[in-house]
Amino acid sequence: MLDAIGAGLAQAVTPMSLLMLLIGVVIGFFVGILPGLGGAVTLALLIPVTYGMDPVPAFSLLLGMYVVCAIAGDFTSILFGIPGEPTSAAMVLDGYPMNKKGQAGRALGASLSSSAVGAIFGALVLMALIPVMRPLMLGISAPELFAAGLLGLTFIAALSAGSIHKGVIMAAVGVLIALVGIDPNLGIPRYTFDNLHLWEGIGIVPVVVGLLGGAEVLQTMLEKGSGPKQTAPPHLGGIMVGVKDSFRNWWLMLRTSAIGAGLGILPGLGGSVSQFVAYGHAKQTSKHPEEFGNGSIEGVIAAGSTTAAKDGGALVPTIAFGIPGSASMAVLLGAFLILGLNPGPEMLTEQLDVTLSLVWIIVLSTLVAVVLGALLIRPLAKLTSVSGKLLVPFLIAMLTIGAFSYKNAGEDIWVMLAFLAIGVVAARFKWPRIPLLLGLVLGELLERYFMVSYALFEWDWLSRPGVVLVEVAIGAMILLTAIRVARKKRPARKVGQLTGGLV
Amino acid sequence: MQKVGMGIAALITVAVLAGCSSNAASGDTPDAETSLEGQTITLVVPFDPGGGYDAYARMLAPLLGEELGATVIVENRPGAGGILATNEVVNSKPDGRTIALLNGPGHLGSAIAEADGVLYDAEKMSYIGQISSEPDVVVTNGGGEIESADDMAGKRFAATGPGSNEYIDAVVLNELLGLDSEVITGFASSNEASLNVVQKNVDLHSRSLGSQLPGIKAGDLVPVLVIGTNSGESEIANVPNLLDVVPSSSKELAILHSALVSSGRIIAAPPGMDEGMLNLLRDAFEAAVTDEAFQKSAAESGRPISFMGGADMQKLVSGVMGSPKAYVELIKKAYSG
Amino acid sequence: MSTEVISAIRAAPGRWARVNKSDLIITALLLVVFLAAMTMATEWKPLAAYFPLGVSALGAAASATFLVRVLFFPRSAEAPKTNIPEEARSMADQEYEFFRSLTTRDWIVAVAWLGGFYVALAVAGIYVAMAVFTVAYLKLQASRSWFFAIVYAALLAGITFLIFSTLLKLPLPGGLLGLT
Incomplete structure (x- = not known):
């Protein structure tokens, strides 16, 4: 194993590999910033470039690009309040408020450093799992996925501060929206109103972009006066403060990285769920839960590290069995085949050095991204001192193109506008928006995997080891929350007016 | 009320401008010529990036472009198991600038079963050829x-x-x-x-x-x-x-x-394409796909090529569409869940 | 709403004033949505209907109980005026206060601009919409010079064209006229 690690590194640092890595990182940075682009689409566009390349340089380009997308997506969330990737929605919750308080530099610094730690953590998880990857994946089926989805659902309470009652209602709305489309068991169209475009379901990108970004654009449009949109001048010197903040919270960073990498392994779950689980967890365990949603540095760190950590985990099923956990991983799997690699036992024996070079590529591209990001933070943070109104045409173009590019569908622009309206109404009348998103990402998953679990095992699946583990975790969490609520009942009422934020 | 006025004025300006450009655009329809040189051709893939269909389309696009002297771009339009994109392609102009890569069994199966959402006659489409055909295992x-x-x-x-x-x-x-x-x-x-x-x-x-x-x-x-x-x-x-x-x-x-099953992956164009254009596309497709170097590199990347000409493909489609009732019933059952 | 309910509310006039009207309307609306979703689900085959039925029933129950809470147990209508400084107030509160402070005119202006952009998009495609909107918006709303507005619009459309058309070869919405 040790010489394979060395061989993997040697292949990852050849001039050709490094050049490809650099190109990949630069591309990743720019497509990551644009919502809707990035991930699967860009990977598919890059695949023809890799024809005839050796595997490691090819993956330097592809994986380097992909890893950086997630990190760059967080930048958009912080700077404009619009998630740059569907996995960057949780970053909006605290990153954008920090920006509004004039701490954009600090938030960007913290997001960059926690992303770096998360990505490297995920890569190490990938490496550590190599000996047990296949047995592990043999134990993960529909019941485990259902249980993980259920775990996600228990965070509704944490994510709907203000009124849990409203949170539950919004989550139910989100689940209903997730059910739009062809049902997975019988192929019956549900809630599609005879519209063929709704058969595939309502996509996450137009919803996230409209729901979170729309209210921000409207606010920018209607801001009184044309001065800088912040109350305080931008604090650029805060970059290092942010970096220090994240390392001061190293334990949180490691826990949320573990959540990202762990849920990343589960095919089909992915970053859009794990970001909320990590964010909810950070809030529940924080000494200052009232700061969440109002520019909590802990929220930024949790969102940053978990998003970057997912990629290492997501490669596990792809490498072990050729089972991609997401659309992007499916494109990467295609690249494996084109390059003559056979996912499966071969990747863990004869091709072990290639597998390990993937670990190195994640680490190296993260480091390059940190350098590039650090160089870009200053100019980017200056954008926040530009008069809000000047940004309006740019922001509207970004919302529109983001919604459209997801599936090249004009209809998605109307979906985005509908959710823009919902988002504005929710903000105007204090209804929480995040539970709706959580319901949307979990709804289909819960139904699908419950039905498949039952079809495969009837009720026996409830006693599978992985499921029991999650059941215990859920029980412990509910108990802990109950104790906290009981203990903090009276002070919490008073703090009530301070809590909330976007969530 | 000044700002309201401005907002409304903006709306009107936009509407007027849009109207002007509409007149301009409808004025200059280029004459249909049997050449696609210098044109941009859209190859529609009715599935997400990452699958086999996408991979074949992206392999084919540059070669087909070279043969035609045109630029072929791949556009992913996932939805309704491919029916959505097929409906759209069928309704676009048969000018050779829109073609699609179809999933043969899915395309013909849903047509036979008259599945919900199918708004086209599969037999009437213009088939350019088959790029791959593999058995199911x-x-x-x-x-x-x-x-x-x-x-x-x-x-x-x-x-x-x-x-x-x-x-x-x-x-x-x-x-x-x-x-x-x-x-x-x-x-x-x-x-x-x-x-x-x-x-x-x-x-x-x-x-x-x-x-x-x-x-x-x-x-x-x-x-x-x-x-x-x-x-x-x-x-x-x-x-x-x-x-x-x-x-x-x-x-x-x-x-x-x-x-x-062996209808495989089909390249097709909207119905009603004129003979000259269809032959141009069929010949270019044949030249691109039968290129030896291309076949070799495709096979190496796990995407073997299996060519069938457009005319033969059209016959295969007619044959499948004229299936006896027993088979139609069977496929209908497979669509009703 | 039955007459008893209305008279029960009338019986406590102070309470009615404290009822949060927006929550009342939104919850009632959502209740209707959930009930409609439930009705639609009853028409499907069981295997496709279980989950939607369960979720819409849960949603309906949650909205119904919340409706009761809003109607009969209203909290004090508005949070008491505090002297918490602006930057320490929660983001949701700030956002809420911001949207609350908007006049009808503000809303019409915003909707007209957004509507203008998307009508232009639907008709003439993204490039025309972007260019026209940018010039008009910067000139009229941000009071910038013609020169500035035109350069901004050209840059925005140009960079978009460069990225999508030239580099990535990805389609963009062309509108009814297909101008991309």
Whole structure:
């Protein structure tokens, strides 16, 4: 194993590999910033470039690009309040408020450093799992996925501060929206109103972009006066403060990285769920839960590290069995085949050095991204001192193109506008928006995997080891929350007016 | 009220401008010429990036562009199992600037079954040719429980959902071989269904050879039956074909289903294309796909080419569309879940 | 709403004033949505209907109980005026206060601009919409010079064209006229 690690590194640092890595990182940075682009689409566009390349340089380009997308997506969330990737929605919750308080530099610094730690953590998880990857994946089926989805659902309470009652209602709305489309068991169209475009379901990108970004654009449009949109001048010197903040919270960073990498392994779950689980967890365990949603540095760190950590985990099923956990991983799997690699036992024996070079590529591209990001933070943070109104045409173009590019569908622009309206109404009348998103990402998953679990095992699946583990975790969490609520009942009422934020 | 006025003024300005450009655009329709030189051709892929269809389209695009002296761009338009994009392509102008890569079994299957949402006559489309055709392979896990087609009786098939190629195969096998097997649906992807076979949660799974090969090579999956023409891969050389195991009373249906499966990946254009343009596209496609270097590199990347000309493809489509009632009923069943 | 309910509310006039009207309307609306979703689900085959039925029933129950809470147990109508400084107030509160402070005119202006952009998009495609909107918006709303507005619009459309058309070869919405 040790010489394979060395061989993997040697292949990852050849001039050709490094050049490809650099190109990949630069591309990743720019497509990551644009919502809707990035991930699967860009990977598919890059695949023809890799024809005839050796595997490691090819993956330097592809994986380097992909890893950086997630990190760059967080930048958009912080700077404009619009998630740059569907996995960057949780970053909006605290990153954008920090920006509004004039701490954009600090938030960007913290997001960059926690992303770096998360990505490297995920890569190490990938490496550590190599000996047990296949047995592990043999134990993960529909019941485990259902249980993980259920775990996600228990965070509704944490994510709907203000009124849990409203949170539950919004989550139910989100689940209903997730059910739009062809049902997975019988192929019956549900809630599609005879519209063929709704058969595939309502996509996450137009919803996230409209729901979170729309209210921000409207606010920018209607801001009184044309001065800088912040109350305080931008604090650029805060970059290092942010970096220090994240390392001061190293334990949180490691826990949320573990959540990202762990849920990343589960095919089909992915970053859009794990970001909320990590964010909810950070809030529940924080000494200052009232700061969440109002520019909590802990929220930024949790969102940053978990998003970057997912990629290492997501490669596990792809490498072990050729089972991609997401659309992007499916494109990467295609690249494996084109390059003559056979996912499966071969990747863990004869091709072990290639597998390990993937670990190195994640680490190296993260480091390059940190350098590039650090160089870009200053100019980017200056954008926040530009008069809000000047940004309006740019922001509207970004919302529109983001919604459209997801599936090249004009209809998605109307979906985005509908959710823009919902988002504005929710903000105007204090209804929480995040539970709706959580319901949307979990709804289909819960139904699908419950039905498949039952079809495969009837009720026996409830006693599978992985499921029991999650059941215990859920029980412990509910108990802990109950104790906290009981203990903090009276002070919490008073703090009530301070809590909330976007969530 | 000044700002309201301005907002409304902006709206009107936009509307007027839009009106002007509309007149301008409708004025200069270029004369239809039988050449696509310098044009941009959109190759529509009705699926997400990352799958086999996307891969074939992106392999073909540059070569086809070279042959035609045009730029071919690939556009992914996923939705409704491909029906959405096909509806749109059928309704676009047959000027050679919009073509599509279709999933043959899905495209023809949903047309035969008159599935919900199909708004076109598959027979009337202009077919440019076939780029690949592979048999479907039914696999099981390495447990050794299922060794022949007879052992499949009473076992469980995995499939994504009704109307998918793998679900149609399971329903057809059930009927033709009298298996009385259950089909478990709801898997998020074909790959996930496959993993559940490896995990021994289900017994059987049918999909295209190309998708099954990695699992077979890795020793996780064992092939038990081939549907369609065996293309000669060593991994399935000794595996029985559906036509060998089917009782003689069902032979006709088995032949029809094999034809449906081997319709493969088809390049098609909107209906009503004029002869000259269609021939131009067919010739360019043939030249691109029969190029030896291209065939070799495609085979190496696990995407083997199997060419069939447009005229033959058109015949195959007509044949499948004219299937007897028994087969139509069978496919309808596979779409109704 | 039955007459008893109305008279029960009338019986406590102070309470009615404290009822949060927006929550009342939104919850009632959502209740209707959930009930409609439930009705639609009853028409499907069981395997496709279980989950939607369960979720819409849960949603309906949650909205119904919340409706009762809003109607009969209203909290004090508005949070008491505090002297918490602006930057320490929660983001949701700030956002809420911001949207609350908007006049009808503000809303019409915003909707007209957004509507203008998307009508232009639907008719003439992204490039025309972007260019026209940018010039008009910067000139009229941000009071910038013609020169500035035109350069901004050209840059925005140009960079978009460069990225999508030239580099990535990805389609963009062309509108009814297909101008991309």
